Amino acid sequence: MATNILIVDDSATIRAMVKKSLELTLVDIGRIHEAGDGIAALALLADHKVDLVLADINMPRLDGVQLVTTMKRDPALANVPIIIISTEGSKERLNILRERGVVGFLHKPFRPEQLKELISKIVELPNDSHSEEPVSYDF
Amino acid sequence: MTVTVRNLSATISEVIEELALVVVEEPETRPEFSPDTVAWIEVTGSITGQIIVRCRRELGILLASNLLGIDPEDAQAQEKASDAIGEMLNVICGNLITNFFGAEKTFNVSIPRVADIESAPENNTNWAMQETFFFLFDSHPIEFVLNVSPALSAQCSRKECHGR
Numbered sequence: 444m445a446t447n448i449l450i451v452d453d454s455a456t457i458r459a460m461v462k463k464s465l466e467l468t469l470v471d472i473g474r475i476h477e478a479g480d481g482i483a484a485l486a487l488l489a490d491h492k493v494d495l496v497l498a499d500i501n502m503p504r505l506d507g508v509q510l511v512t513t514m515k516r517d518p519a520l521a522n523v524p525i526i527i528i529s530t531e532g533s534k535e536r537l538n539i540l541r542e543r544g545v546v547g548f549l550h551k552p553f554r555p556e557q558l559k560e561l562i563s564k565i566v567e568l569p570n571d572s573h574s575e576e577p578v579s580y581d582f
Numbered sequence: 583m584t585v586t587v588r589n590l591s592a593t594i595s596e597v598i599e600e601l602a603l604v605v606v607e608e609p610e611t612r613p614e615f616s617p618d619t620v621a622w623i624e625v626t627g628s629i630t631g632q633i634i635v636r637c638r639r640e641l642g643i644l645l646a647s648n649l650l651g652i653d654p655e656d657a658q659a660q661e662k663a664s665d666a667i668g669e670m671l672n673v674i675c676g677n678l679i680t681n682f683f684g685a686e687k688t689f690n691v692s693i694p695r696v697a698d699i700e701s702a703p704e705n706n707t708n709w710a711m712q713e714t715f716f717f718l719f720d721s722h723p724i725e726f727v728l729n730v731s732p733a734l735s736a737q738c739s740r741k742e743c744h745g746r
Contacts, residue, residue, distance in 0.1 A: 453693065454666075454669040454672070455665050456649055456662045456665045456666045457669055459650050459658070460649050463650060501672065501693065502693070529676070530672060530675070530676020532677075532685050533680075533685060533686075533688040533689065534685040534686060535688045537685075551676065552597055552600040552601035554600070
């Protein structure tokens, strides 16, 4: 089944770059949605079925940590896997994200192959793997 | 980690070469150029600081085209030039923080702002240390200004700083 993906980053260049990188993955990509911040992401998630969220941390209005927190509190969104793509290096902040259910982290700058590898691992997981213990790859 | 101009340059080179496949060089003399774009980003947390870059828009077009794998003449590269400069600054800032201070400290980084050269960032802070560096990104000159608060500068000499 095709995977619908939401890319959340305030940089239109990074969104376009991630979108291009997704084309290199072997994953069957369905629709790719884009949002410039957490507020726009939540609005989009309310209206569209999304199977995977790729989000930055440092964004205006609602940042990546707040987006993750809000999604995990919403039963309709709590099981949607989230990968963070960011320059963040703080162990404390990464631990917070891991505790809140983020399944992967990709550090900027990244190569398309790294994104491909990470996404391939996550979308191959059975759906019920996302509901209990979060699975970490690049933390 | 001991932070010097040399490893500041090393971090910037590593990040830019990986991010946008751009070769970074340190010019022997200050390059003569007329920047038309300014971008800046602020850091708060264990330290307070600011990085300002000045460059020409052509560099933004180059970054956007390399990031997206498209021709510099492509409308998308032209359209995303400013955004690419902002994102470059964001990625450099994040990596500098981690390289200099490690993963144990948490910082808040502002959203990068990009504007025409006339729009200088507000500067109400009495920075204890200000350093200016020049680089060539694929022959495009770029100026980096590093402003640092007293808290950090107390740990730093002009050309050497001991990051914690």
